[in-house]
Structure formats: structure tokens, C-alpha cells
Amino acid sequence: MKKKKNQKGHKKGQISYKPLVIGTLITLALVVGIFVLADMRNKENLEAIRKEQPNIVNQPVLGKEDAPVTIVEFGDYKCPSCKAWSQKIFPQLKKDYIDTGKVKLAYIHVLFHGEESTLSSLAAESVFAQNPQAFWKYNKALFDAQPNGNHDGLWVTQEKLLDLAKTHTPEIDLTKLENDIKEKKASNQVSVDADLVQQFKVEQTPTIMINGIELDNPFDYEKVQSIIDKELNKKK
Numbered sequence: 001m002k003k004k005k006n007q008k009g010h011k012k013g014q015i016s017y018k019p020l021v022i023g024t025l026i027t028l029a030l031v032v033g034i035f036v037l038a039d040m041r042n043k044e045n046l047e048a049i050r051k052e053q054p055n056i057v058n059q060p061v062l063g064k065e066d067a068p069v070t071i072v073e074f075g076d077y078k079c080p081s082c083k084a085w086s087q088k089i090f091p092q093l094k095k096d097y098i099d100t101g102k103v104k105l106a107y108i109h110v111l112f113h114g115e116e117s118t119l120s121s122l123a124a125e126s127v128f129a130q131n132p133q134a135f136w137k138y139n140k141a142l143f144d145a146q147p148n149g150n151h152d153g154l155w156v157t158q159e160k161l162l163d164l165a166k167t168h169t170p171e172i173d174l175t176k177l178e179n180d181i182k183e184k185k186a187s188n189q190v191s192v193d194a195d196l197v198q199q200f201k202v203e204q205t206p207t208i209m210i211n212g213i214e215l216d217n218p219f220d221y222e223k224v225q226s227i228i229d230k231e232l233n234k235k236k
Contacts, residue, residue, distance in 0.1 A: 053212045054196055056106035058189065060128050060135045062094075063104030068235040069097070069228055071105045074197060074207040077120040077142045078113035080151050082206045086143040089221055097228060107139065109193040110205050116156035118190065123161040125186030126177055127169060134169040141168040158182075 054072045071093075075082040097103035109121035120142055128135040141164045147155055158181055165172050180186065196202075200209075208218040210227045217223065 054106070054108065054200060054209065056108075058192070059106045059108060060132065060139070061104055061106045062136055063098040064101045065104065067098075067101055067104040069103045069211055069231045071103055071228075072108060072209045073105060074108050074110050074200075074202045074205060074209075076110040076112050076117050076205045077124070077146065078117050078151070078156065079110075079205040080146070081204075083143045083146045085206045085208075085218055086140065089219060089224070092221060093224065096225070102232060103228060107135075108196050109190060110197050110202060110207075111190070111194055112205060116154065119158070119181070120156045120161065121190050121193070122184055122186050123158075123165070123177070123181050125189045126180040127165060127172055129180070129186060129189075130172050130176065131169070134171055138165060138169050138172075 053070065056070065056072065073085075075086075093103070093105070098105060109117075109124065111117040111121060124135060124138055124142065127138045145155070145160065145164055147153060158178070161181065162174060162178055165177055166174055200207075206218055208215045208224075210224070211231050213227060215224065215227070
């Protein structure tokens with residue numbers, strides 16, 4: 001009597017998909033692992049950036065000294081986007097966070113536009129040296145004076161800088177300011193700013209950092225608010 005064939009065996013020509021399924025699951029697990037690892041590294045990098053805050057000692061700072069959140073603006077008075085940020089974002093930021101004591105803002109000069117950037121920065125730093133509070137009025141006046149068109153045209157001159165100071169910061173000694181600009185008295189501080197620009201690899205203006213976190217889009221005010229609020233919640 002012939003023995004019956006093992007009914008559990010595979011029929012001739014039948015393909016087993018078990019190895020394929022196992023291989024797919026392993027591949028999927030590896031892909032998920034890679035994404036998780038990348039996300040962890042991104043978070044680690046973010047924390048590293050968070051810990052490295054630009055040194056704002058001797059920089060113009062607006063707001064309460066003990067404000068829990070620090071914003072650093074890298075700006076250039078010849079930069080059209082900086083003017084736009086100054087007029088569109090800064091006023092709301094000041095109202096919502098600086099005036100309420102939650103945020104302080106420091107300004108660092110960037111010299112991307114050559115001699116005019118340097119000259120305007122020297123003037124602004126000289127105003128700051130005379131009267132730290134007057135700096136912010138002068139800062140606004142410089143951005144407001146920037147032409148809406150022909151951005152590469154010459155407009156920053158010593159005469160213009162003195163005229164702006166006379167109109168917007170009457171508390172400033174104009175004779176001293178004129179001499180300080182001519183003698184480049186604030187050149188050391190301007191050099192400090194240039195070093196910070198290089199240290200933090202600033203490649204565009206305005207560059208805005210919130211507690212060390214650089215914004216991808218400084219004109220997205222909802223994002224600005226979101227980051228500030230998260231930083232404030234960490235202080236509670």
C-alpha cells in the first residue's frame with residue numbers, strides 16, 4: 001500500500017511569500033529607525049543652537065533687563081527687508097512682548113552694503129554711546145529714511161545722518177556726534193558686531209534669533225509668537 005503524500009507540503013511550483021513579507025517588514029523598520037534617528041539629531045541640533053546665544057553685552061537693548069526671552073536682530077540700515085521688518089513686525093512685537101516685559105531685543109549691526117552700512121552703523125553706535133534710549137529713535141529714523149526704490153542709490157551721508165539726529169533725537173549733542181562720526185569713535189563696537197556676524201554665520205538680513213533659535217522666516221509673525229510663547233512657558 002502506497003504511503004500518502006504529506007498534505008502539509010507545498011505543491012510543486014507554489015511560491016512562498018513569507019520571506020518577502022519578512023524582508024519588507026525589516027526594510028520598513030530600518031526606514032522608520034532612520035527617520036526617528038534623524039528627528040532625534042535635529043532636536044539635538046536645535047538644543048545646541050538654543051544654548052548658544054549671541055553675546056549682547058554693550059549692545060543696544062530694548063526692554064526689561066530681566067525679560068525671560070531675548071531676541072537678537074542682525075540688521076543693516078541699507079537693507080530693504082530690514083526696513084520692512086522694522087515697520088511691519090517690530091511694532092507689533094514691541095506692543096505684545098517688549099512693552100509687557102516678556103521680551104528684550106538687542107540690535108547688532110551688519111555691514112553687507114559697504115561704506116554706507118559702515119557709516120550709518122558708526123553714527124548709530126555714536127548715538128547709543130551718548131544716550132542708549134535715543135538709539136532706538138535713531139534706529140527707526142534711519143530705516144524710515146531709507147528710499148522705497150533704488151535701494152543701491154547713495155543716500156547715507158554724514159549730512160543726512162546729522163540731519164536725522166537733529167530731527168529725531170534732539171537730546172543728542174550734534175557737535176559731538178559729528179566729531180565722533182568723523183573720527184570713527186565707535187569703530188571698535190562696529191568691529192565687535194562684524195565679528196558676531198561672522199561667528200553666527202549670518203548670511204542674510206534681517207536675521208532674527210529668539211533665545212538662540214534662528215527664524216527661517218522673520219516675517220511670519222504667528223511663528224514668531226509661537227516660539228516666544230513656548231520659550232515663556234519653559235520659564236514658568
